Amino acid sequence: MYDFAYHRPTNLADAARLAKEAEAKLMAGGMTLIPTLKQRLAKPSAVIDLGAISDLVGIRVEGGRLTIGALTTHADVARSAEVRRTIPGLADLANGIGDPQVRNRGTIGGSLANNDPAADYPAAVLGLGATIQTNERSIAADDYFKGLFETALKEGEIITAVHFPIPEKAAYAKFPNPASRYAIIGVFIAKGPQGVRVAVTGAGNGVFRVKAMEDALAKNWSADAINDITVPASECNSDIHASSEYRAHLIGVMAKRAIQAAG
């Protein structure tokens, strides 16, 4: 990797100040940034390691919602009794990310800030209609994801937590890439305070909702209700692992499996 300055601030204010520097990069778990640095694909002037800001870690249920600190690891979400009790589908999702090494280092905030088009968390955040809390504001999930690796975050803005409304039913079904185990298709379906929401990751340039499925499921919560609903292949990516037709097909299959898993 190229040389860079390394900062490890212990509070959010210092982190935000350091992050204003041009070409500085915030690092949470580093699961994407570090491989990128090692391959010399990025040349930041500074890396600001958020790992020492203890306020950013933790899981709590209050005010009818589940709040997960941005620096909470996937492993902690997967084994959290609060998550398991309130949104078991979210714990399942966290348990299926990467491998044990990644789950013990990677964080929810890092995943959402990076917004990989095949990452799992964006499906849960959009599917549950969560709110992204930053050091500056709250952003609704529907306003947060802006396509390929793009989000509503401004330069230097830091995610501090994610607030999830607690749904009546929710589940995630993922068809993993056989090599990377990222999602070729992941579908998160929730029925909750915001109605029925269906979010798909892995298919296109970023996570998206499938309105037709949501409407059908709102009328009839069953896998059969979406039998005839398809996402056009033209809206799906194609690569050596999955053609756009296959991806489009898998959206339907995974959506039904999510409904069945949600019960």
Add this chain to the structure above:
Amino acid sequence: MAPRDDGIGAAVRRKEDFRFLTGRGLYVDDIVRPGQLYAYILRSPHAHAEIRAIDTAKAMRAKGVVAVFTGADMAKDNVGSLPCGWQVKNKDGSPMNEPPHPPLAVDRVRHVGDPVAVVIADSREAAKDAAELVEIDYRPLPAVVSVAEAIKPGAPQVWDIAPGNTCYDWEIGDKAAVDAAFSRAHHVARIELVNNRLVPNAMEPRAAIGDFDPASGEYTLYTTSQNPHVIRLLMGAFVLHIPESKLRVYAPDVGGGFGSKIFHYAEEAIVTWAAGKVKRPVKWTAERSESFMTDAHGRDHVTRAELALDRDGKFLGLRVSTLANMGAYLSTFAPCVPTYLYATLLAGVYTTPAIYAEVRAVFTNTVPVDAYRGAGRPEATYLLERLVDVAAREMNIDPVEIRRRNFIAPDAFPYQTPVALQYDSGNYHATLDQALKAADWAGFPKRREEARKRGKLRGIGISTYIEACGIAPSNVVGALGARAGLYEAAEVRVHPTGTVTVFTGCHSHGQGHETTYAQLVAEGLGIPIENVEIVHGDTAKIPFGMGTYGSRSLAVGGSAIVRAMDKIIRKGKKIASHLLEAAEADIEFKDGKFTVAGTDRSKTFAEVALAAYVPHNYPLDELEPGLDETAFYDPKNFTFPAGCHICEVEIDPDTGVTQVVNFTAVDDVGRVINPMIVEGQVQGGVAQGIGQALLENCVYDENGQLLTGSMMDYTMPRADNLPSIAVSTHTTLCTHNPLGVKGCGEVGAIGAPPAVINAIVDALSSYGITHIDMPATPQRVWKAIQDARMKQAA
């Protein structure tokens, strides 16, 4: 006496595992030589390009840089071409086209990853930083990556000396006899298939350290090799012109090879030569992405084949035409893989009387292709076992029954095939019966029905394979074009107190030689296994050796150890006869004691050893002191492991995902020295076989860029892809080596792929699907189902 718990046939725990499991192994990258520098190798980003200019001036001035070298620098020093160890001849008897292979490319690059320059600096990072300052002016040229494209008229030419990108156009067998067989056939079964290209991916990436001692003029190469003496010979004699007496090659612990570490690679020559130039040790360690684009790949065949059958399903003749990808250069043993290790196996376990195969080896702008676990034999087995299944289905004969009808009978050995090999022993009915029982073949319909109720398509597949190991009599391989002998050497050094060090020319990089060989020696000399040490991998210690590949370590290397032990025992008898004042002919050696026959007068092995080294009472006029013997063993034939693999799969028709739910392997590997190690070898081989069948695929785009250049896209098998594998053996002894052993390292990778694909085709047969190419990925299976449904609907 009760059987020993550390001798032949005992499941002795591996002696080497303590150091591996506790992090005490010593790998090349663990070695740090005083004053060591680091090499970073600049590689071509283009599949095919002319190098117009290289400017290293800025890099030379960069911080920490000691030297920057290019192909021109090596050429100036008369560095030779990386040699090819096997010459195959064309149909007309002319030799194959054999292009040069400079360690650093000189004026043209021919695949992505082709080495172009080396930066040597005092740290890896400094070398990498400076490498970015090397300016290389490339003129990209059109590239060709697939064999099908490479043979088309007008295709880009990889080598001017190889028109039509042809390396060779080779044949074997009796074409006229095969034509005659087809003319009287009742049925002809046909298949076209791809044997998918694989990236070996040993756990330890390749690494090399070159070291030069100006005081002695000696070079040392530390390298990740399966055969250090072969590297010394090839690099010393052909590339760097260093006499063997001035070159030591040491391969310490090596973390897996699977064939990919047989070959002499450019980096070995680069660091050794550079160490001499800069007079300091130079280390290079591959990053994983470098492994993907520089380790020799495996397989990559496209084949058409036809099987002629009579009314009863007896095979009359087999006709095979194969295109084999060589990549951009000829790797060390590449030419023999799709010829003498492939087409000679096309008889399989069957009595097919007439076989003809032609193989065209083709250059492409890809990484060189060479031996990978099984090397040619998986390709032959996959082709044959798929074709037999196709024939069975078309003729409505049970796949087990058609195999039985065509098996070579247990009493037909030695059996001469129409494709050069003579099988010495085997019992294919026995391995088949044992596998059918172990897999509960008869109970399959019930399991299929149960799976159907769960919405799953269940299929069962079988393969009855044979392979050839223990390569091979030197005069035979010499006649076939090998440029080396293929014996093995061993030295058994008995120390004064009766402990033993064995020096073997084979190399252990996962096989467990330090245990298996120690068991042989403990049993052979009647001493405890703790008293036996096995030394391998160092040309400074070991007399000579051809190394480890082709499951030869026991059949050839173990036989050399037995021969050396025979010499030790013969000399021991002479010493004992003197000590015991008895005739040599009356001395018997058993259970570690030299005894005068019919008496209780004896000397232990240790007493005889001590007498040899402290020869106060010793026949010095007739016998030299000491007890240290070396043997070279040249095999009399190949060995022929064979067996039956049965695979059961369940396919989810909604997603195309295949899960292997049962896998049974019954293998005849000859005498088993350590059943635990044999089982481990079979398990690992089957895992690689399932990997090839379901997951692994090396993909280039049409411009020659490697799309599967990392673990993100190249699907290695993982634990959750694999079932529990039921392994057992059924033994017939090899008749021509002293241990009766055949070899077990490759059987899994050879037997498994057709069993898996036959099971998938069986599961999909209700859709009218008759073939699916490897790897049978979810997308491919789903697409096959979609296409079949459309066809059925139309």
